Amino acid sequence: MKPRKLVMIPGPTPVVRSIQNQMGRETVAFGDLGFINDYKELLKDMKELWKTEGEVFVIAGTGTMAMEMGIANTLKSGDNLLIVSNGFFGDRFIDLAERKGINVDVISSEWGKIVPIEDIEAKLNEKKYDGITVTHVDTSTGVCAPIKEIGEMLKKFPETIYIVDGVCATAAEPEYVDDMNIDILITGSQKAFGVAPGLAIVWAGSKAMEKRKELGRIPEYYIDFDKWLPIMQDPSKYFATPAVNMIWALKESVRIIKEEGIENRYERHSKNAKAMQAALEAMGFTLLADKDHRAVTLSNVLYMEGVNDLEFRKILGEEGVVVAGGLAAYAGKMFRLGHMGNIDIHDMVSTIASIERALYRSGIEVELGKGVGTLMAELLK
Ligand SMILES: Cc1ncc(COP(=O)(O)O)c(C=O)c1O
Known part of the structure; x- marks a missing residue:
């Protein structure tokens, strides 16, 4: 299925x-x-x-x-x-x-x-x-x-x-x-x-x-x-x-x-973004945006050595998550992950878990659960 x-x-x-x-x-x-x-x-x-x-x-x-x-x-x-x-x-x-x-x-x-x-x-x-x-x-x-x-x-x-x-x-x-x-x-x-x-x-x-x-x-x-x-x-x-x-x-x-409450919504986005970004970094990815100026709406995630963009996004799709490719000079070098709007904790946990599985299937050494654990620890702060 x-x-x-x-x-x-x-x-x-x-x-x-x-x-x-x-x-x-x-x-x-x-x-x-x-x-x-x-x-x-x-x-x-x-x-x-x-x-x-x-x-x-x-x-x-x-x-x-x-x-x-x-x-x-x-x-x-x-x-x-x-x-x-x-x-x-x-x-x-x-x-x-x-x-x-x-x-x-x-x-x-x-x-x-x-x-x-x-x-x-x-x-x-x-x-x-x-x-x-x-x-x-x-x-x-x-x-x-x-x-x-x-x-x-x-x-x-x-x-x-x-x-x-x-x-x-x-x-x-x-x-x-x-x-x-x-x-x-x-x-x-x-x-x-x-x-x-x-x-x-x-x-x-x-x-x-x-x-x-x-x-x-x-x-x-x-x-x-x-x-x-x-x-x-x-x-x-x-x-x-x-x-x-x-x-x-x-x-x-x-x-x-x-x-x-619009202020709560802004706060939720900020907290979710920090948690998603910490989880991505815990899995070994690098983020393109400078730490001080990172958006709360999306993360632009640079691949580590050995990941083929199209292959990774295909596997990730099979694992149940669609992300976008990089633009211009970053095409093939990163993926873009949205985390905005009316998404909830289930969406975020599933997304990070799917990324872990896709990395594992791509032959990258990844400690399964590291990203999800980091995400949840950040969200529970
Ligand atoms: C920052 C920004 N401005 C403008 C646009 C263009 O919007 P649309 O694709 O709805 O025409 C986009 C689309 O992604 C965007 O991200």
């Missing part, structure tokens, strides 16, 4: 039954009064939990579309944008912005490290930047950028729009839009929310909304804040068909978040 497969890639993450049930409901008309009310409540909760007096947009799309939406509504051709890149997804902003005719400067870190704040500040002092992008957690490296401290520093540059990519962080790493001086926060449904892929989410603080006004008519249509704002303020209105079942699914995810 084949084991169940746990999808432990860094998104999509496991979708719990109560969220699946919302996706499996009979779809209603988007003018249905019950649905309109659900959409309204979801938007209200999203603004309250991520603490903004500004706006939130929840529409059909992916994280990349949310990135594009953030840029399109705050910057125009000829503007200067500073891209702070800690890896593959930070770099994604380059092509995206250049296609709009935005002048791009990039400040990058070595993979596994962050760009120091002093370097960002020095760059901002060189010329006037209309915007800056920072990827909160770059999924390619497992590094978490200090977005709170960057937001604080950016108070010295009030004309610069602060855009944070929270795709691999939101609902797991603390993010408070107004308090952290964030102007645009973007994310998707499929990672720490534990919902299937399909929704793009963008918070826009009051400065970003002012910026949108200044831009007048923008070239983009579907992702224009102006098209969606009337709907976000009154979901009985129509611009483009809302993803009815996905909105219900996200609403259920937010209900789970509220039941847990």
Whole structure:
């Protein structure tokens, strides 16, 4: 008999039954009064939990579309944008912005490290930047950028729009839009929310909304804040068909978040990540991210000598766990393990035990139970 497969890639993450049930409901008309009310409540909760007096947009799309939406509504051709890149997804902003005719400067870190704040500040002092992008957690490296401290520093540059990519962080790493001086926060449904892929989410603080006004008519249509704002303020209105079942699914995810308490959720992610990372190290793996800047949402795990990536991931799949491969220069050299969203202790114990079995079957000397023991000792602290 084949084991169940746990999808432990860094998104999509496991979708719990109560969220699946919302996706499996009979779809209603988007003018249905019950649905309109659900959409309204979801938007209200999203603004309250991520603490903004500004706006939130929840529409059909992916994280990349949310990135594009953030840029399109705050910057125009000829503007200067500073891209702070800690890896593959930070770099994604380059092509995206250049296609709009935005002048791009990039400040990058070595993979596994962050760009120091002093370097960002020095760059901002060189010329006037209309915007800056920072990827909160770059999924390619497992590094978490200090977005709170960057937001604080950016108070010295009030004309610069602060855009944070929270795709691999939101609902797991603390993010408070107004308090952290964030102007645009973007994310998707499929990672720490534990919902299937399909929704793009963008918070826009009051400065970003002012910026949108200044831009007048923008070239983009579907992702224009102006098209969606009337709907976000009154979901009985129509611009483009809302993803009815996905909105219900996200609403259920937010209900789970509220039941847990968002601060407790952040703490749980931090504790789980420390335990998973200690277990991986106990088995002899090395983690790519510097210890001081490790994400709580995933681990980027470098193989020890003698492990073939494809073979290892195939065996791990047979043992019941799916992980993702490394990106760019790290393809073949590491695997990426998600540990975010609505996963529980059973998922974590099974994952670490499966990795031990896969190592053993790959011919690596591993003390069976070492990883699981370390995980449990850390979780019981
Ligand atoms: C940090 C980050 N930004 C952006 C994206 C792109 O999101 P999507 O694949 O939903 O378009 C991803 C996807 O993994 C990501 O991890």
